[in-house]
Amino acid sequence: MIVLGYRLPGMSSLIIWGLLWEIVGQSGLTFFIPPLSEVVTTLFSMIGTTAFQTALAQTAYAFLVGVGAAILIGIPVGILMGKSRLLDELLLPWVNVFLSAPLTALVPVLMVLFGFGMKSIIITTALFAVWIIILNSRAGVKQINRSLVEMAQSFGASPFDAFFKIYFWAALPEILGGVRIGVIRAVKGVIIGQLLISIVGFGALFELYSANFLMGHFWAVLIVLFALAFTISEFLAYLERKVSYYAAKR
Amino acid sequence: MAMSQIKEVTPLPVAESIESAVSVRNISKNYGAVEALRDLSLEFPKGQLTSLLGPSGCGKTTLLKIIAGLLEPTSGEVFVNGQPVASPGPDRAFVFQDFALLPWASVLKNVTFGLEMRGVGTSEREAIAEKYIKDVGLAGFEHSYPHELSGGMRQRVGLARALAVDADVLLMDEPFSAVDEQTRRKFQEDLLGLVQNENKTFIFVTHSIEEAVYVSDQIAILLPRPSRVSEVIRPSNFRDKGVDNIRRDPEYLDIVDNIWASLRSYVE
Numbered sequence: 001m002i003v004l005g006y007r008l009p010g011m012s013s014l015i016i017w018g019l020l021w022e023i024v025g026q027s028g029l030t031f032f033i034p035p036l037s038e039v040v041t042t043l044f045s046m047i048g049t050t051a052f053q054t055a056l057a058q059t060a061y062a063f064l065v066g067v068g069a070a071i072l073i074g075i076p077v078g079i080l081m082g083k084s085r086l087l088d089e090l091l092l093p094w095v096n097v098f099l100s101a102p103l104t105a106l107v108p109v110l111m112v113l114f115g116f117g118m119k120s121i122i123i124t125t126a127l128f129a130v131w132i133i134i135l136n137s138r139a140g141v142k143q144i145n146r147s148l149v150e151m152a153q154s155f156g157a158s159p160f161d162a163f164f165k166i167y168f169w170a171a172l173p174e175i176l177g178g179v180r181i182g183v184i185r186a187v188k189g190v191i192i193g194q195l196l197i198s199i200v201g202f203g204a205l206f207e208l209y210s211a212n213f214l215m216g217h218f219w220a221v222l223i224v225l226f227a228l229a230f231t232i233s234e235f236l237a238y239l240e241r242k243v244s245y246y247a248a249k250r
Numbered sequence: 251m252a253m254s255q256i257k258e259v260t261p262l263p264v265a266e267s268i269e270s271a272v273s274v275r276n277i278s279k280n281y282g283a284v285e286a287l288r289d290l291s292l293e294f295p296k297g298q299l300t301s302l303l304g305p306s307g308c309g310k311t312t313l314l315k316i317i318a319g320l321l322e323p324t325s326g327e328v329f330v331n332g333q334p335v336a337s338p339g340p341d342r343a344f345v346f347q348d349f350a351l352l353p354w355a356s357v358l359k360n361v362t363f364g365l366e367m368r369g370v371g372t373s374e375r376e377a378i379a380e381k382y383i384k385d386v387g388l389a390g391f392e393h394s395y396p397h398e399l400s401g402g403m404r405q406r407v408g409l410a411r412a413l414a415v416d417a418d419v420l421l422m423d424e425p426f427s428a429v430d431e432q433t434r435r436k437f438q439e440d441l442l443g444l445v446q447n448e449n450k451t452f453i454f455v456t457h458s459i460e461e462a463v464y465v466s467d468q469i470a471i472l473l474p475r476p477s478r479v480s481e482v483i484r485p486s487n488f489r490d491k492g493v494d495n496i497r498r499d500p501e502y503l504d505i506v507d508n509i510w511a512s513l514r515s516y517v518e
Contacts, residue, residue: 150320151350154338155364155415165363169354243354 034216043220051205052221058201062118063190066125067183074130074182075175078137079167088138099131103189107196118200121193128189129182136178140171173243180236187229268295270329271419271451272317277326278476279312285476286312290326292470292479294419299445299452301462303509304472305516310455311423313477317453318344318421330419340368343412345422349404351396357383357407358392364415375414382410386440402433413444419451426461434461439493441465459509463502471509473516481512 002008018036025035046052081088081095107124114120144167152166168175194203202221209217272294279287286309294300302310315321317328319338327334330341338344343364351360358379365375383392386406396404405425412420426434442465445452456462462469463485471481488499496502 145348145350147346147348147350148352150315151344151346151363152367153320154318154342154344155367155411156338156340157367161367165366166352169352172354 031213032215034219038216039219039223042216043223046217046220055201055205055221056224058118059190059194062121062125062193062201063186066122066190067129067186069122069126070129070133070182070186071179073126074133074178075137075168078134078175078178079141079163079171081134082138082141082144082171083167091134092138095131095134098127099135103127104192104196107193111197116197116199120197121190121200124193125186125189128192129186132185133175133178133182136174136181137171140174140178141167143174144170173240176236176240176243180233180240183236184229184233187225187232191225268298270294271296271331272453273329274313274317275327275329277313277316277323277328279309279316279321280324287316287323288476288478290472290478292482294451294453295468296451297445297449298467299441299454299465300468300470301454301456301466302470302472303456303459303462304477305474305513306457308472308474308516309477310472313472314421314423314453314455317419318342320344340415341417342419342421343415343417345405345408345412345420345425347424347427349396349401349408349428351404351407353396356393356395357388357399360396360407361410361414364411368415378414379410382414383407385413386410400433402429402437405429405437413448417450419453422452422454424455424457427457438465442493459506459513460497463505463509464496469505469509471512473513483509 021033021036025033025038077091081091103124106127107120110120110123110127114123148166148170149162152162157165191202194201195206197203202225205221206218209215209221270293274290274292274294277287277290278285290313292300292313302313304310312321316323317330319328319335319342322336329335330339335341352363355363358376361379361383362370362375365378370378380392383389386409388403388406388410391399391403396407399407405428408425426437429437438461441452441454444450445465445467454462454465467484467489469483469485470479471483472478473480483505485501485505488496488502491499
């Protein structure tokens with residue numbers, strides 16, 4: 001954006017929104033919105049506390065394991081579905097059902113099955129992420145250039161070679177797109193899981209702060225979560241752009 | 251007319267002077283109810299270039315892919331060096347119309363692909379690839395990516411990849427149809443050199459009559475619905491007159507005209 005001949009850096013409009021928040025907060029309109037300056041101070045004082053660090057570590061652990069599982073399961077399943085008509089017919093309806101299903105409703109069931117703890121949160125996270133990864137990997141394989149497959153065949157590639165040297169790379173732009181959306185969904189998954197189970201991680205913190213009307217703390221945690229999710233998503237978008245140079249040339 | 255034309259000879263008599271590198275015997279291919287090829291037989295003499303020429307939809311690419319082992323014939327057999335084949339093998343290499351390069355891999359990686367699939371070690375296959383990259387005139391581009399190259403250069407990569415595996419038979423599916431006219435002429439001249447120096451058998455699919463007559467030792471005319479070989483033409487005496495003189499040789503011009511006369515009625 002250019003204002004009065006100056007090129008403003010990206011996201012400088014956030015300053016305006018920050019100011020607005022500060023004004024609303026200072027005016028004491030509602031206890032629900034403390035001034036931004038107070039939230040930021042709370043944020044910095046909170047970051048040092050054990051409670052916050054434990055919550056962050058637990059969340060990061062659940063998130064990484066959940067996303068890792070979703071990627072390790074999602075990509076091969078998607079590629080195999082793209083290659084095999086039979087597998088596709090068998091699995092595609094389920095993938096589509098789960099992709100659009102309100103997975104939050106499943107969390108209580110998971111709690112019953114896997115207990116009120118980390119395991120349920122990890123599985124929730126993986127469930128949020130995996131379907132779109134499968135679907136995108138499948139789409140990536142489906143659009144693969146027919147002659148690349150024939151090329152691999154004509155030079156005697158084994159199914160193993162074809163999988164790792166052709167299909168995976170040819171589908172990589174779509175796979176990364178799927179992983180990016182999957183990761184964004186996993187952020188939701190890990191938080192929703194924690195909120196519903198609400199005895200570990202940020203879920204416990206949210207519960208604690210909102211129950212005690214500590215709105216400054218509440219907003220501070222929220223800002224941290226938003227910032228984390230946004231950073232992860234931007235990083236993946238950057239990776240995606242790095243491979244898209246050849247995606248357009250296939 | 252100084253033309254040694256063999257009409258309706260399918261297959262060529264076994265007594266033909268040169269032995270066959272590839273023989274196609276009684277091949278039929280049906281797609282459901284559609285007959286693409288019917289009872290097609292053809293001999294491909296060793297060390298020579300045979301063109302498959304015909305109007306679009308005549309099944310020439312289908313035949314090439316059956317020879318490559320990429321498609322299964324409904325009936326009939328393909329022999330390479332006397333052995334029946336049903337799948338791709340190291341005795342044949344394929345050059346694709348759309349190049350079929352790996353867009354994520356460098357020229358060097360692309361050219362080594364066939365060797366890699368055959369289990370050749372890294373340093374050895376890179377040495378071989380570098381030689382062929384140089385041969386096709388792409389020295390200095392080893393670490394470029396396909397999208398950085400022109401269409402003609404990309405097909406040179408495809409050609410180097412096929413040459414690198416040192417197969418006896420090179421199958422080329424309209425290899426020059428996606429490159430511009432001037433590049434194509436250069437390719438055609440280079441191809442004549444390759445046929446002479448490489449001691450390989452070339453099977454070349456094209457829809458260009460001039461191209462087929464220019465580069466071929468033998469031209470098989472395929473007619474469609476269902477496809478069969480209608481004619482096998484062996485140009486005799488302009489091959490040795492030098493690349494610059496072929497296009498004005500009377501025999502060359504006569505063959506081009508005759509082929510057009512027999513194909514004209516099949517072109518919509």
